[in-house]
Amino acid sequence: MSAREVDERIAATAARQHGVVTCRQVLHAGLTPSAIGRRLRSGRMRALHRGVYLALPFPLPRTREMAAVLAGAPGAVLSHFSAAALWGLRACPEGTGPVDVTATGNRGRRTGIRVHRVHGLAGEDRAEQDGIPVTAPGRTIVDLAAVLGTRDLESVVARAEREGLVGPEELRARLARSRWRPGTTALGAVLASPGGPALTRSEAEQKLLTLIRDARLPAPECNVSMGRYEVDFLWRSAGIAVEVDGFGYHSSRPRFEGDRRKDAELLAAGITVLRLTWRQITQEPLATAVQLGQALARAGGRR
Numbered sequence: 206m207s208a209r210e211v212d213e214r215i216a217a218t219a220a221r222q223h224g225v226v227t228c229r230q231v232l233h234a235g236l237t238p239s240a241i242g243r244r245l246r247s248g249r250m251r252a253l254h255r256g257v258y259l260a261l262p263f264p265l266p267r268t269r270e271m272a273a274v275l276a277g278a279p280g281a282v283l284s285h286f287s288a289a290a291l292w293g294l295r296a297c298p299e300g301t302g303p304v305d306v307t308a309t310g311n312r313g314r315r316t317g318i319r320v321h322r323v324h325g326l327a328g329e330d331r332a333e334q335d336g337i338p339v340t341a342p343g344r345t346i347v348d349l350a351a352v353l354g355t356r357d358l359e360s361v362v363a364r365a366e367r368e369g370l371v372g373p374e375e376l377r378a379r380l381a382r383s384r385w386r387p388g389t390t391a392l393g394a395v396l397a398s399p400g401g402p403a404l405t406r407s408e409a410e411q412k413l414l415t416l417i418r419d420a421r422l423p424a425p426e427c428n429v430s431m432g433r434y435e436v437d438f439l440w441r442s443a444g445i446a447v448e449v450d451g452f453g454y455h456s457s458r459p460r461f462e463g464d465r466r467k468d469a470e471l472l473a474a475g476i477t478v479l480r481l482t483w484r485q486i487t488q489e490p491l492a493t494a495v496q497l498g499q500a501l502a503r504a505g506g507r508r
Contacts, residue, residue: 222271223268225253270291280308307321309322309324434471436471444504
């Protein structure tokens, strides 16, 4: 095999794996162990983990994740926080912290990789996203239930449902099969939330949602698109929306005028917008709950 053919085979493999190749793959492509050493010394390849190399001049956005999976034992998959980031369920600052990998075998500790050992992974627990082996969304959520607080877990579940990655029935079935695992109580509580898990974006929104639930008011839809706008909370049948101005909110004339245009357009569409501040939610919770309850009652009486 010519040197050009060897390079083409390595490049094709790297293209499928976010720039990453393994020692076994480059040997299969036609390199000898001494040739691998020369490429590492010259910088044509760079060792990321033992037996895992970067075959490009620079890493790609998913190089770390792919390299971590390939460095694990056979059958390893991306999992936990890294899997959540890959599925778009949680933000993960690029290039920071260890990469989470779940593996059934043991290849020892690897720098930059947090390995979660399991006896086995069922087929339903495995998936592939962007060419990377990863825990399925349902399994990812069950794993995160053991390490996330209730608020963050609810946000993950709500986002997974909104994106169509996993539904409540699948999560309940997984919960029933995983009663022995840590975090199942928290996950069960999230799934039992009135109106289902809610996706909120700020601390103020979360506090208002808690206030609504504690007051036993009807469950709203959260962060709902309405034409060219998005509203924080919506009671569709009542024609009531609530917009929350968070703790760090500072009004300006452009923001003020934009909010008034938004309110007017939604009103024309049959949606009345109530605006609540951080102070109202945190310092006047009873009055805020009464105000919202009365607005919903009036709207219900008119319909």
